[in-house]
Each structure stands twice: as C-alpha cells, then as structure tokens.
Amino acid sequence: xxxxxxxxxxxxxxxxxxxxxxxxLPPREAARxxxxxxxxxxxxxxxxxxxxxxxxxxxxxxxxxxxMVINMGPQHPSTHGVLRLVLELRGEEVIxxxxxxxxxxxxxxxxxxxxxxxxxxxxxxxxxxxxxLFNETAYCLAVEKLLDVGAPPRAQxxxxxxxxxxxxxxxLVWLATTGLELGALSVMLYGFREREEILDILEAVTGLxxxxxxxxxxxxxxxxPDGIEDKIRAFMSDMRGKIDEYETLLTRNPIxxxxxxxxxxxxxxxxxxxGVTGPMLRASGLDFDLRKAEPYCGYEQYDFExxxxxxxxxxxxxxxxxAEMRESLKIVEQVLDSLPGGPVMLDDPKIGWPARxxxxxxxxGNSPEHxxxxxxxxxxxxxxxxxxxxxxxxxxxxxxxxxxxxPRGELGYHxxxxxxxxxxxxxxxxxSFVNLQAVPDMVTGGLIADVIAALSxxxxxxxxxxx
Amino acid sequence: xxxxxxxxxxxxxxxxxxxxxxxxxxxxxxxxxVELRRxxxxxxxxxxxxxxxxxxxxxxxxxxxxxxxREDRLCVDYHLYSFDHNVRLRLKVRVSVEDPHxxxxxxxxxxxxxxxxxxxxxxxVRFDGHPNLIRILMPEDWRGYPQRKDYPLGGVDVDYIxxxxxxxxxxxxxxxxxxx
Numbered sequence: 099x100x101x102x103x104x105x106x107x108x109x110x111x112x113x114x115x116x117x118x119x120x121x122x123l124p125p126r127e128a129a130r131x132x133x134x135x136x137x138x139x140x141x142x143x144x145x146x147x148x149x150x151x152x153x154x155x156x157x158x159x160x161x162x163x164x165x166m167v168i169n170m171g172p173q174h175p176s177t178h179g180v181l182r183l184v185l186e187l188r189g190e191e192v193i194x195x196x197x198x199x200x201x202x203x204x205x206x207x208x209x210x211x212x213x214x215x216x217x218x219x220x221x222x223x224x225x226x227x228x229x230x231l232f233n234e235t236a237y238c239l240a241v242e243k244l245l246d247v248g249a250p251p252r253a254q255x256x257x258x259x260x261x262x263x264x265x266x267x268x269x270l271v272w273l274a275t276t277g278l279e280l281g282a283l284s285v286m287l288y289g290f291r292e293r294e295e296i297l298d299i300l301e302a303v304t305g306l307x308x309x310x311x312x313x314x315x316x317x318x319x320x321x322x323p324d325g326i327e328d329k330i331r332a333f334m335s336d337m338r339g340k341i342d343e344y345e346t347l348l349t350r351n352p353i354x355x356x357x358x359x360x361x362x363x364x365x366x367x368x369x370x371x372x373g374v375t376g377p378m379l380r381a382s383g384l385d386f387d388l389r390k391a392e393p394y395c396g397y398e399q400y401d402f403e404x405x406x407x408x409x410x411x412x413x414x415x416x417x418x419x420x421a422e423m424r425e426s427l428k429i430v431e432q433v434l435d436s437l438p439g440g441p442v443m444l445d446d447p448k449i450g451w452p453a454r455x456x457x458x459x460x461x462x463g464n465s466p467e468h469x470x471x472x473x474x475x476x477x478x479x480x481x482x483x484x485x486x487x488x489x490x491x492x493x494x495x496x497x498x499x500x501x502x503x504x505p506r507g508e509l510g511y512h513x514x515x516x517x518x519x520x521x522x523x524x525x526x527x528x529x530s531f532v533n534l535q536a537v538p539d540m541v542t543g544g545l546i547a548d549v550i551a552a553l554s555x556x557x558x559x560x561x562x563x564x565x
Numbered sequence: 566x567x568x569x570x571x572x573x574x575x576x577x578x579x580x581x582x583x584x585x586x587x588x589x590x591x592x593x594x595x596x597x598x599v600e601l602r603r604x605x606x607x608x609x610x611x612x613x614x615x616x617x618x619x620x621x622x623x624x625x626x627x628x629x630x631x632x633x634x635r636e637d638r639l640c641v642d643y644h645l646y647s648f649d650h651n652v653r654l655r656l657k658v659r660v661s662v663e664d665p666h667x668x669x670x671x672x673x674x675x676x677x678x679x680x681x682x683x684x685x686x687x688x689x690v691r692f693d694g695h696p697n698l699i700r701i702l703m704p705e706d707w708r709g710y711p712q713r714k715d716y717p718l719g720g721v722d723v724d725y726i727x728x729x730x731x732x733x734x735x736x737x738x739x740x741x742x743x744x745x
Contacts, residue, residue, distance in 0.1 A: 199701065535675075
C-alpha cells in the first residue's frame with residue numbers, strides 16, 4: 099500500500115461515525131437579537147392574498163426603504179405543503195415572520211358530525227396524511243373511552259406495531275424532505291426508498307398505502323395477513339443498517355452541521371409556553387412523551403427509551419428523530435415477539451363490526467359465507483347487518499379528551515357525544531397546528547436561508563394544520 | 566388520563582381560593598371538568614398555571630363547541646396538562662350567542678393564540694384581549710361561523726372577493742357560473 103492510500107484509509111476511519119454519536123462543532127456566534135423597537139407590531143395579514151399593495155404601501159408610508167417584505171409560499175417547495183410565510187427582511191436578516199395557514203381546510207371536523215361513529219375513522223385518517231394510523235388510533239381510543247370498552251389485546255398490539263412503523267415512515271419523510279431542502283439530495287432518495295418499503299407493509303396489512311381506515315372503534319378491521327411478520331422482520335434488520343447509513347451521511351457532515359447547528363433555537367421555557375410537543379420539545383431536554391406519561395394501547399409493556407437532546411436547534415431535532423426511529427424499531431420487534439393471540443375486534447355484536455372479507459377471483463370482497471348467512475339463513479343477522487351498516491352504534495353521552503404521541507407531538511381528540519349514533523363534536527388538537535406557532539420565534543433575527551432549515555425542523559404537515 | 570385522586574388538592578384549592586368562580590365540578594370517565602364563570606377565567610387560569618399544587622403549564626388544547634339546546638350555547642373547553650404532576654384538567658366556560666365575549670388567555674398560555682383564532686373562526690366567540698383575533702382557517706371574508714350547529718353542511722353559497730360561486734349541487738357553468 100502506498101503511503102498516500104494508507105493516509106486516505108486512516109482519514110476514512112476518522113470520519114466513520116458511530117451510531118447515535120453526536121458531533122459537536124464549536125457553537126456558532128449567536129444571531130444578533132432583534133431589538134424590540136425594530137420588530138414590527140403584528141400586522142393583520144389575511145389568507146386570501148390580494149393584500150400585497152396594502153402591505154407595501156404601508157412600508158412606503160412609513161418611509162422605510164430598508165426592509166423588504168417577501169411572500170414564501172403558499173406554493174413553495176420548501177414549505178412542506180401550502181404554508182404561506184410573510185417575511186420581512188433587512189438584507190438577508192429576518193425582521194419578522196408570520197405564518198398564514200388555512201389553504202388546505204376541508205372542514206373535516208364539521209363533516210364528521212354528519213356521519214356515524216365508525217365512518218369518522220375515514221375522515222380523521224385524512225388529516226395528518228403522514229401519520230394516518232395515529233389519527234385513527236387516537237380517534238378510536240376516544241370513542242372507546244366514551245363507550246367504556248377496550249379493544250382486545252391483539253388489536254392493541256397490532257395498533258402499536260403499525261403506529262411505530264408509521265412513525266418510522268413519517269420521520270423518513272421528514273429526513274428526506276429536510277435533506278432535499280438543505281441540499282442533501284441522496285438522503286432524499288434514501289428516505290423515500292425506505293419509506294416505500296414501510297408503505298408496502300402497511301398496504302399488505304390494511305389494503306392502502308395511506309388513509310388506511312384500518313383502526314376501528316373496539317379493534318382493528320383486519321388481522322395480519324399470512325407471512326407479513328417475516329416481511330416486517332426482514333425489513334427491520336435492513337433498516338437498522340440504513341439508519342446508520344443516514345448517520346454516516348449527515349451526523350458529521352460539515353455542510354449539514356453548518357445548516358442546522360444553532361438554527362431555530364428556542365429555550366425549553368418558550369417551547370412549553372408555545373405548547374410545542376414531540377421531538378421539538380424533547381430536543382430541548384424535556385423528556386415528555388405521552389407513551390411514557392400516559393401509556394395507551396399497552397405501551398407500558400414495551401421497553402424503549404425516550405430520546406432527548408439538549409441543543410434545542412435543528413440539529414438536536416435531527417438527533418432526536420434519528421434516535422426515535424431506532425426506538426420505534428425496538429418496539430416493533432418486541433411487539434412481534436410478544437404478539438398475543440385472539441380476536442382483533444371486540445366480541446360485542448352491538449359495537450364490534452369485524453370486516454368479513456374473502457379473496458375471490460375478482461379480488462377482495464364480502465365473504466360468501468357472510469353473505470349466505472345474512473341473505474339465506476337468518477333474518478335477525480340481516481337486520482343487524484343492515485342496522486350496523488346504515489346507522490352504526492350509539493355512544494353514551496359525555497365528552498373525553500384523548501391524546502397520543504404522534505411523530506409530531508401530542509395529537510389530541512376532544513370528542514363529545516350526545517348519546518346518538520353521530521359524533522356531536524370532534525375537535526382535533528393537531529401537533530403541527532400548535533408547533534407552527536413557534537416559527538416566528540425561531541426565525542426572527544436569523545438569516546433567510548435558515549428559515550428553511552428552521553421550518554423543516556418543525557416538520558409541519560399542513561393537512562393536519564388546516565384539517 | 567389522570568386519576569381523580571391526584572387532582573383533588575387542585576380542586577380543593579380552587580374552591581377555597583375562588584369559591585364564586587367555580588360553577589360546577591364534574592367527573593366523567595376519569596376526566597375532571599371544572600365549569601367556570603367567564604369573568605374570573607384569567608385569574609383562575611393564572612392560579613392553575615403557577616400554584617405548586619397545580620402547575621398546569623401546558624395548555625394542550627382549546628376547543629369550542631355549540632350546544633343548540635342551551636341558552637348559553639357556545640362552550641369553550643381548555644384542556645390543561647401538568648408536567649410536574651402528570652394530571653389533566655378541563656376548564657369549561659359557556660357564553661351565549663348574543664354576548665359571545667370571553668377573556669383571552671394568550672397572556673397566560675401564549676399557545677392559545679391560534680386556538681382562540683380557530684374558535685373565533687368557527688364559532689364566533691370573541692376573545693377579549695387577543696392580539697390579533699382574525700379568521701385562521703376560513704377565508705377572511707367568509708360569512709357566518711361554520712361549525713355552529715345551525716350552520717348547514719354544504720349547500721352554502723361561496724362569496725369570494727369579486728366572484729360568486731353557487732353551491733355545488735346547483736352549479737352550472739355556461740360561460741360563467743350560474744345557478745339552476
């Protein structure tokens with residue numbers, strides 16, 4: 099070996115990253131804090147646009163030629179959907195930032211009041227489209243709490259299994275899009291590649307890649323198909339190495355460090371004030387995780403850590419999310435090892451409505467046995483089937499608030515029943531909606547280029563924000 | 566969800582400190598709800614946030630609802646969480662449609678900002694003292710409060726600035742949108 103190539107090998111060893119290792123650069127000089135007098139009073143900027151002349155006219159009236167107001171979004175590749183940020187800049191420095199949301203509002207909460215309880219699942223799964231299974235589970239847990247029933251153990255374990263796979267998929271999309279936005283294109287390709295494998299698994303289990311409507315009140319709609327456990331295990335052994343690969347690419351990558359270290363910093367106190375939860379809060383050192391604080395679906399049985407970091411910047415959020423993917427894989431493995439048997443839907447004909455499906459020559463459809471039973475054998479079964487399909491079940495009057503730990507933080511459902519077969523009110527506390535409020539604090543006083551990094555460290559999903 | 570015992574010191578403290586502000590305390594499915602008179606809301610909220618027995622520093626959620634059959638129809642629920650004691654508490658305040666005013670809690674929990682805008686947007690509750698109470702999810706020129714129970718689902722004419730769009734089921738395009 100020549101001396102030169104030996105040197106190269108040594109260098110490569112130095113650069114190799116141990117899994118989970120954080121690499122610290124000397125802290126960057128803090129951005130100059132914006133004086134209170136420099137900061138504009140919040141002005142009212144409305145969603146509909148068309149207010150541009152007004153905004154600029156106000157600037158000119160104030161005799162201010164130093165600053166510039168620019169619109170980032172709602173159609174901008176780095177705003178993770180249809181988010182509009184109104185930025186006021188002095189040179190490259192951000193003086194003020196105001197997020198404007200609502201472009202994706204579809205009235206899901208209102209629509210849910212006009213459909214039976216079971217169909218609510220189909221609505222809520224479409225809110226935060228990167229974590230559909232969390233929406234479904236939280237909604238179903240709320241309905242179950244109102245009914246005062248619980249799903250069978252196997253259904254609970256299956257929910258955990260798919261939720262944790264979903265968490266990995268969601269974090270992968272975050273990693274991929276953040277990589278894309280900060281110029282790490284390979285990470286984008288890798289992230290979406292692995293996510294596709296998870297979506298294949300979810301499709302095999304639920305029938306759909308997204309918007310599954312698989313979790314149902316009192317259970318899940320279908321059991322695991324044959325052979326899927328081996329597929330999940332194969333994917334997992336693969337995935338561990340893949341996460342190490344991402345870390346090799348990013349954790350000590352000087353460009354990545356420059357773009358993320360010290361960017362979007364917020365103190366833990368401010369994060370709590372702003373109601374921020376999830377990886378953002380944990381990246382500031384507070385180990386608040388609802389899976390530990392208020393376990394649901396049997397999370398207390400599984401052995402996992404709540405990863406935290408102390409930087410409270412975009413880099414710390416990256417560290418936390420990477421570590422969370424590893425913890426999720428740990429949980430998935432434990433669920434597979436300890437998967438209880440039994441039914442996946444509550445054995446109560448008044449509530450449980452198991453899917454009776456069979457694979458025929460023309461694809462998946464109603465099972466012939468079930469059709470024969472209700473059409474030919476039992477009038478009562480037909481009446482019951484008809485009532486379940488058209489009217490659903492009634493839920494005792496009352497209200498509950500149930501929250502789960504989604505990939506973005508506390509996903510809460512405030513569900514009110516008046517005793518009927520339709521929800522009286524379904525309100526969703528979407529973590530993206532709350533976390534987005536932190537953006538102005540994170541980017542003010544920084545550079546415009548850091549707005550992208552700070553925003554993507556929030557990981558907002560506008561489908562959930564606007565609902 | 567919090568056990569009913571863990572919240573007892575808070576409830577006792579609340580009753581002692583604000584006997585006239587608490588209208589009703591109720592429990593359902595292990596969740597405790599305290600119904601308050603709206604005038605004392607900021608004081609009670611501050612006490613709940615700061616008192617060592619309570620320390621509800623996290624406002625999880627703020628949601629509105631509309632109970633058509635009641636006189637004070639509009640209802641706002643504050644879902645609080647305490648990191649220190651791992652308990653939850655729901656505050657409930659009711660106002661009428663004729664006088665839908667409620668003190669804002671944005672100065673106590675800054676996270677309430679967007680939540681209050683959302684409740685204003687969908688239910689028309691005015692939060693006095695909110696820094697920027699404008700619609701958040703609906704277009705700013707929308708008329709009415711869509712999540713009130715007497716507001717229909719669908720079939721609503723849509724007015725955008727300078728354009729009128731009839732409801733989808735009656736909509737025909739004949740070189741411009743017309744209604745059948």
